[in-house]
Amino acid sequence: MERRSFLKSFGAVAAVCSVGLPQIASADEAKKVVGPNEMSYDNAVAAITGGKPVTPSAKVVVSAPEIAENGAVVPVKVTVESPMTSKDYVKAIHVLASKNSNVRCANIYLTPANGEAYFGTRVKLGGTQDVVAIVEMSDGTFLSAKQNVKVTIGGCG
Template sequence: MPEPHATRRQFLVVASAAALLAVPWPTLAMPDAMKAAIRDVVKGAVVRVGKVKFDVPPLVENGNTVPVTVSVTSPMTDADHVVSIHIFNEKNPQPNVGNFYVGPRAGRGQVATRIRLADTQTLTAIAKLSDGSFWSATADVVVTLAACTEEAS
């Protein structure tokens, strides 16, 4: 797990190392609502850092439409595949962003979508594999505030 202020590049290095070491997953820095939402998904299982790649632009031009892609390293066979992918955020009123159910028929454990982010924050993606294990990655995103908005009227 990266330091809270780790850069994206540092994070990728740490994440790939963690995949080998199976570092336990600290949730200390997370808001309580986000921890609870994650607990509802993982049901007490250990979440490890690794296997998940979370692509989010480090600086987005408008928080209304933030493109995100989660891809999970998996052979996607009947015996060994991604079951589901879950995205969580810290600062929206609801921590759940989306749940995505994939399977061996997907061929690739990957989903892309666009989300709303109220503010600059850290996002978390968690993948459940067919052996029951959970894997995760985080991504820091800076949301630009619009200079002029129509709400100014």
């Protein structure tokens, strides 16, 4: 096979595949998350919940260090006590940093097939602030928990 014909075929396949891939977020949702005006914590919560109330719950546990020496890589784990059955499961876990310019750190969508409602990641924190987990349940309710993290050096802000 010649190089030119290979590259043409590869380009055609790439173009077809990119059209067939699902979109992660709609254009309207992308405008809500990223834009010239940064989203405040309250606006982010409203965008996630659609204005529904958020209830603090002991079922949601946020694990993060009380003191982070480097704000660029703060480990965060969220665990939700849920049976993860077809009628009662966690639909989504949203991780927010209350004082960052972009408060939304991660959005994780789950199904009963996950078996366990658990997520771990590392987030950037621009300074001392709360890391908040907002959990959407299958019945449409929202639960939350938070952990305050003191950033000593290396904040991203």
